[in-house]
Amino acid sequence: MISLANPTRFLSLVERLVPWLTGATLILLAAGLYLAFFVAPPDYQQGETVRIMFVHVPAAWLAMFGYALIALSALGTLIWRHPLADVAAKAAAPIGATFTFIALVTGSLWGKPMWGAYWVWDARLTSMLVLFLLYLGLIALWQAIEEPGRAGRAAAILALVGAVNLPIIKFSVDWWNTLHQPASVLRAGGPTIDPSLLTPLFVMAVAFALLFVLLHLMAMRAEILRRRVRALQQTQVAHAALAEA
């Protein structure tokens, strides 16, 4: 982590990683989608609609993972003052928000045939919607503050305050009577899903995770370069003002 604090070294690492990550992501996505749509059997109760699970569940996992990443980066900004921590947080917010949106929409499309409603206000759905709103708040705060240092620290504080939502999401299906499926994978006693459905799910989850990392690294690279441009512009303006004076 410390060696990566140097933006130039980080950028060169990203340049080397991106081609491999792109290849791995594409291969795993193709494999996962093939397994999900052609190999996995239809569910005995839900029929073919169970295949939405292979997109919905990994998207929801990555949505929470994204926010956890932002919360950890927030600690990096506030406690260790790691130079790239706020870049990581800023880059992850739109990606995490998109995964949350995908989870909400695919879940809604799954809910209509299964529950008869596009949306219900049960604990899991409500807390995921709150997660989406927290992401939007973070992005709005980043946009509102011009100076990147102050924006990074303010967003870090907000991210940590909102991190209390993550355990609420995870345990919402245990603490409340919910319509949403209770924990079937990450639970005491092991997964309750049959391996024929579990394997495509894990492949899709790894594929989504690689996609997240790939997009995140590319976004971080873009943000670092954006800040360099901004610094150059400021130097230019300062020199012009000095020349005039």
Added chain:
Amino acid sequence: MKAALALLRRDIMLAWREGGAIGVALGFYLVVVAIMPLGLGPDLNLLSRIAPGVLWVALLLAALLAADRIFHNDYEDGALDVLMTGPLPLPLVAATKSLAHWLTTGVPLALLAPVLGLLLNLPLAASPWLVLAMLAGTPAVSFIAAIGASLTLGLRRSGLLLALLVLPLYVPVLIFGVATVSAATTGPGSPWPPFLMLCALSLASIVLAPFAAALALRTALR
């Protein structure tokens, strides 16, 4: 300790003399609750069923309107810089200002609520629980609003941004607040469990929020 009490008295007197601040929040509360039946229709049964929710949502919005005030005036005239370099630790400053906000905005709104409940056909028998629930929940509202106010200090459109940032954090307060009042009016179940959760939320916010607000103030005034 005397310094903290002096700061509290100063903030309360400023809010009181500004007059408009407390009055505007109460007026906004009245207006929002009054236009709900105009939009939803005069069916008294429907209104009495949704009264707890409407009263709580309007309270949150009214409290948010006044949240800007917590640090903004002192930021504008430099008093905040003096407070930051003064003898009081910054979290205590933030806590004192949040307490002042609660006393000048949260408590008046909570006391006005039963009167507005009459507009929504809320049974008068539920008023004690309504006021109790709101008095228990509004400290959380004020202290969390202080976090939002300190994060958005000095920004453009800070009022809207503050609402966007803080309303998702209010969801637990809203859920338990409405649960308390609903349990008191129609049941089933006792209003005590959600009421105690509301108290827990307020106590947690009173203890933790000032540290976040102080950190955000330091960030804003670096």
